[in-house]
Amino acid sequence: MATPMRRTLVALHRATLSSFKNAEGSLDVRHPVPLYLPVRTKKRYFVPPAAGLKGKKEENPEAKARAAGLVFRQQYFERPINIACTAGIFDPYIPPEGDARLSTLSKEGLKQRTEQMRQSAGSQLAIRKIKEHDSQFTTKSFAERAQEMFMEAHDALTQFNKEKLHSLVTERCYPEMTRGNRYKTISWRFVESLEPPKVVHARCPDMITKGNLYGQVTVRMHSKQILAIYDRFGRLMLGSEDQPKDVLEYLVVERHLVNPYGRWRLHGKIVPSWAPAKDPIIKTVMIPGPELKPGQEFEALNYEVPKPEAVQWNK
Numbered sequence: 001m002a003t004p005m006r007r008t009l010v011a012l013h014r015a016t017l018s019s020f021k022n023a024e025g026s027l028d029v030r031h032p033v034p035l036y037l038p039v040r041t042k043k044r045y046f047v048p049p050a051a052g053l054k055g056k057k058e059e060n061p062e063a064k065a066r067a068a069g070l071v072f073r074q075q076y077f078e079r080p081i082n083i084a085c086t087a088g089i090f091d092p093y094i095p096p097e098g099d100a101r102l103s104t105l106s107k108e109g110l111k112q113r114t115e116q117m118r119q120s121a122g123s124q125l126a127i128r129k130i131k132e133h134d135s136q137f138t139t140k141s142f143a144e145r146a147q148e149m150f151m152e153a154h155d156a157l158t159q160f161n162k163e164k165l166h167s168l169v170t171e172r173c174y175p176e177m178t179r180g181n182r183y184k185t186i187s188w189r190f191v192e193s194l195e196p197p198k199v200v201h202a203r204c205p206d207m208i209t210k211g212n213l214y215g216q217v218t219v220r221m222h223s224k225q226i227l228a229i230y231d232r233f234g235r236l237m238l239g240s241e242d243q244p245k246d247v248l249e250y251l252v253v254e255r256h257l258v259n260p261y262g263r264w265r266l267h268g269k270i271v272p273s274w275a276p277a278k279d280p281i282i283k284t285v286m287i288p289g290p291e292l293k294p295g296q297e298f299e300a301l302n303y304e305v306p307k308p309e310a311v312q313w314n315k
Contacts, residue, residue, distance in 0.1 A: 082171050083207070083212075083256075084170070084171060084256060084259075084262075085170035085172055085265070085267065086172070086205070086207055086214050086254065087172060088268075089216065089252050089267070089270070090203050090205040090214075090216060091122070091203050091205075092218075092252075093119065093201035093218040093250060093270055094115060094119070094272075095220075095250055095270065095272040096112045096116065119201060122202075123201055123203070126203050126204040127139070127202050129204040129213065130257065133213070133215070134215070134255070139198070139199040142199060142217065142219075142264075143196070143198050144196075144197060145264070146197065146219040146221075146264070147193070150251060151190050152164070153165060153168040153266055154190075156168065157177055157181075157186065158188050167263075167265075169265055169266045169267075170254055170265045170266065170267045172267060172268065173265070173266050173267055173268055183232035184229055184230060184237070185229070185230040185234070186228075186230075187226075187229075187241055188225065188226065188227050188228075189225065189226040190225055191223070191226060191244045192224050193224075194222045194224060194246060197219050197220065198219070199217055199218070199219055200250070202216070203215075203216045204216070211258065212258055214254060214255070214256055214257060215254065215255045216252055216253070217252070217253050217254075217264075218251065218253075219250070219252075220248075221248075221249050221250075222248045222249075223246075223249075224245065224246055224247070226239070226241060226242075226244045226245070227239040228241040231283075231284055233284055236282065237281050237282050237283070238279060238281050238282070249269060250269065250270040250271075250272075251266060251269055252267045252268040252269065253265065253266055253267060254266075254267035287305055289305075290303055
């Protein structure tokens with residue numbers, strides 16, 4: 001590229017001198033000798049392979065760049081983490097089937113009682129660790145405070161108050177509560193508490209380092225609530241605003257104990273395996289119909305809705 005550019009400059013200079021040669025001959029003007037500098041473009045050490053070439057072997061770009069003396073940048077697969085809360089529930093509480101109403105004389109009841117004793121021994125050690133960092137922690141007052149926190153979090157969810165909801169739930173619990181609620185209307189109300197809430201389980205795990213402690217407390221709450229969810233068209237999807245239901249829940253509340261500014265927040269919910277299935281969600285779908293002409297009504301046509309064909313599926 002440097003050689004053609006040099007030839008162009010020389011030809012341009014000769015043409016300029018020949019045009020002014022006759023005019024300046026009488027004045028006897030001497031021009032300085034032109035200085036020619038070689039021009040060179042940037043050398044490309046690494047040329048990316050052309051796309052769509054057939055018949056050529058695929059070369060390793062990393063090996064080619066290393067042969068050219070270039071350092072191939074390493075690719076890092078990073079995932080952000082949050083140390084304000086844990087990523088899950090450590091040693092989750094196993095609610096006894098039938099809410100611990102089995103007789104200890106039976107085999108299932110004896111196994112249930114043994115599991116309760118094992119979990120209660122670990123809970124006493126965890127509560128002792130929690131009281132070392134939180135001197136005001138008591139199982140009786142904490143259960144009532146957790147119930148109030150549960151009510152405030154659901155009130156903030158119905159009002160879409162994100163700032164207040166972030167202060168009441170952890171970063172793990174927030175997406176689970178708000179996922180899929182963007183175009184829905186939620187109506188929730190706490191009616192009454194059927195049984196006083198109580199602490200049934202406690203754990204004090206550590207993460208990353210040995211002294212980085214987190215406190216997780218499971219609270220059993222039996223109450224009567226009203227829930228109704230409407231879709232974006234205003235049609236009822238789930239629940240009812242007139243019929244309250246009895247709800248038995250096991251809430252997990254967490255706090256970063258090492259952080260002096262940490263606070264207790266809702267972290268998750270434990271659903272036992274013997275819990276009854278949830279009510280099905282009523283969805284609004286569009287049924288395809290005939291194309292109507294201007295001034296024509298659908299009721300005047302005897303149109304039958306086609307039935308869907310049977311399709312085989314597996315899970």
